[in-house]
Amino acid sequence: MRRVCILLILVGVAHAGSLEEDFIFGSYGRVGFSFDQEGRSGRPSQIVHYGPRLMGGDYLEVDLGYWAYRSKQAQVKTLITTAYAGDFFHYDGQWDASIAVRQAYLEAEKLYGTGAFVWLGSRMYRGDDIYLLDVWPMDELNTLGLAAGYRWAKRDVPLHSGVTRLEDKFQLQRLTVPDPNTFGQEVIYLDRQRSVTSLKLEQRWGGDGGALGVKLKLYGELHVLPKGERVLSDTYEEAWPLPDDTGYMLGAQLGLWNFARNGHLNVWLRYASGLAAYDELSVPKSFNQDRRAVDNSELRAAFSGNWESKTFGVLFGGYLRVFEDGDGQDEDYDDTQDFAAAIRPQLFLGMFTPAVEASVQYSRPNGLHPLTLKQEAASVYQLAFIPALTFADEPGSYSRPQLRLIYAISLLNDAALDRYPAVGDFRHEEPTVHFIGAQAEWWFGRGGGY
């Protein structure tokens, strides 16, 4: 108890700001409603791994944080992000929204008055994204982890290591075992944490005072999963050995910024192998005969950018994803090449910021469709008209909050329709899909430093 008091005193002494100055509050929100041509709820027509976010569902995040300590020796903050995805009570009438804790971590920076920093906790740990496709093409991790690094003026070198253990039979098994005092107690029998270690090396040149900036980022991940075994829960028989597993990912990013108002251009290339071909919040779906994921691979090439003037802007992005699963089959419907790209020209006429978005999705499997027995590339072409009000003094592509109406038409080819169940799914029958909706989107005060 005495130690706690001392700590509080220290905090009190070192803390220089007020509650208003130190409180961190932020939010991301996307809320709306929509219809299709039949009056049903509007829906995205997505056939690739990451499709246009324009018709994404409702999503909400709230950041609550606090600068808990600030001195010349360190600046420390805590941040908790709650999140919600799904239907709202006013839509489905269900009083059961499930709020997730999306982040909860403590970060200490400027340690000893230097660029050193450290953070620990549950954290989204991300680089740059392709906004239009809602994807972080190279570096995006979600772990319970620890990171330490150093930030120079033009260089960042963070090293991170974290774990995930998904509530999935691949990584976790709970068993009820005999207990002399009760009728059994639950134990964890299979406990496989995936450890992910990442290292970023980012170097920037220029960019000061509106000058052209260039950055190069090299990135790598190492994924490790220990061995374990799974048993049948009713008899504890027939152990399924789950061998240890590994994977790695290597990536590079080249970025430019300040070549125009809010202008940026990023290109990425990354290659992931084995376990790392599946992100840390998913489990491998394909294995070799040793039940290892080592033969999975994923290659991504991506780009994104924004160019704008005071009255006009163009936001764009795209990626190519070549995925080969781990079963060793060459002719395999599960091996795919996906391509998606989107471009959004937009006018900035004061608050009125109408936009048009065109996108394409293309997905080609390496095998025959199991029902049509044809090897067909699926494609979706989409054109959207987005009259919007953006509430900013000088609106740009990324200015928010925004209220917008959306009309989108999507054209699906036969192979795309075949991605939907042939029986009982009306989507299989509709090569043309209309989307009419209204959305609000905002972000502000993000304290996360994702």
Next chain:
Amino acid sequence: MRRAALSLALLPLFTGCVTVDPDIAITSNVTDWRDEIIYQIMIDRFEDGDVNNNFNVDYRKEASYHGGDWQGLINRLDYIESLGVTALWISPVVRNVENDAGFASYHGYWTQDFLRVNPHFGDLNKLRELVEACHARGIKVILDIVTNHVGQLFYYDINRNGLPDVVFHGGGGPGPGSQTPDQPNPLRRSSEWDPEYDTRGVQGYTSLGENGLAPLVWMQQPDINRTPPNPIGFYNDDWYNRRGRVTVWEDNGQFYYDECRANGADHDACERYRFYRVREQEMLGDFPGGLKDLNTLNPETRQGLIEVFQYWIEAADFDGFRIDTLKHQEHEFFDEFAPAMRNFAASLGKKNFFMFGEAFDANDELLGSYTHGQGVDSVFYFSAKYWIFDGIFGQGGATRGAQELFEQRNAPLTLCADGVTWKRDLESCDPTKLVEVPRYNNLPKTNGPVDEQGAGLTSQQLLVNFIDNHDVPRFLFLYPNPAKLRAALIYLLMTDGIPCIYYGTEQDFSGGPDPSNREDMWVSDFKTSGETFKHIQKLIRIRKENVALRRGGMRFAWTTSHTGSEPDAGLMAFERIYGNEVVLVMINTREAPAQSAFGAEIMPTSFGPNALLEDIFNDGVTQTTDANGRLNVAVPPLSARVFRRAR
């Protein structure tokens, strides 16, 4: 195709592309089916080559999926090739109802979709890869198909409550105080999934009495793939006989006989009545387990079946079909189905497409009846399985039985030649159409199997012999003596016809009745050092090296009715003759030495007097016939001597 052109324009952007040809080359792979040695494989139990398709696998349960797949079989082709077999009969490939009443469809006989593959075993590409890999090694592939029934896709709503339940009728009365003591009201129980046979069709019933045909209710249970069948044509009540489950089989039917006699008919008339009533059930009733019987008297159903199985010839280049539950379908069906398959295969350029069926019965007349006209090319020789392999090799019966069975192949069989159909239903036949034929067809079929010279082969020459299979207990379960099994294998691989070996026989598997006889092959570690494995290897080598053993005619040289201590007891000898080549096979089926003589009688041969023979089963040991061309030699217990002229 609507926007395919736009899509294809993007294709060059990509790397890692694999282009799959939706069409495959159709090949002719068989010179003479008598050269082939079939190896029966239950895919789910042979080898797990891809853990990624192990859905619902549970090794503990004999009736669950165990993980075997086509990739596993591909991985084990070296093993199969080293054994020496030349053709694989693989279990059904089509998509099934996943499970029913705690049993799974690992065997493949519960069709839900006639045109799609069972994802437990791989995809169509993998199936094609398997067939192609086999063909590259000279191994043929025979597909197991089911034309008689589909899986349990619907139930009979007997009480019309819209639920698939068990219906009870009656109270078991009359009880004390009953007003109808002379009208018993027995307690009856019917499962709406699998009700008993009713010649009128399964009847609806409530406490108020029968109310006509029970409606069929097709299930939508995608989680176990119990959904209406594909192609959509099969989703039609009129394509099913809807009479409920077979309850009386040909080897009993006493009920019908007694019913007939009670009506005052004589014995012969009642025997005929029994036969036709039982056959009616067998042909029109659902197969036990609620497998719904297709109405193959309906021309549309027939055409539907023809089209789906023509598809499989073209889709994966199979070399033949093994047809399930043959005796549960009418002869007329196969008179239309079989030519349609042959002609279609021929139109694709595939020669020697072979179809043989399973009529699970030791009745030679029934088996043979399916081979006449333009029906199937051959049948499993169940008569030999029961009379020879079980009766003689297993149980020590007299070897004379083998000779008698052989001679019965040509015994007269009366059939009704009604148009193109050769029916066994004689009761309704115009007497002028009754014909007498050999029990097994001795006439080749149009576009049917041919020999190397292109001459047609007959069903008599193409009977498929087997010791055991997935539907009967393994030989070693019934007769737990590997030496007996090895003696039986000698007969299997030396007699005429096409030998068929059930997987695991070479590993001395000894499982009992289904499902215990469907062991996981991988528990054997695929050893090639076992005595039975080597024995089969040797027999196959000898068969391949001697054309007379493959293609030759057959003449019994010695059989006996002796089963005691007589010197020839247990001896069976036959010659296989092809042109000038003669191979004499002498098998001792018993556990004591046997001699090819009894008293003054010595075994005659076709080799002629003083012929020098070599024993190709025993390292070339020589022997000479006597001045009369006879041969008197001892054959070791449960072993053989196989002679040909010394070279």
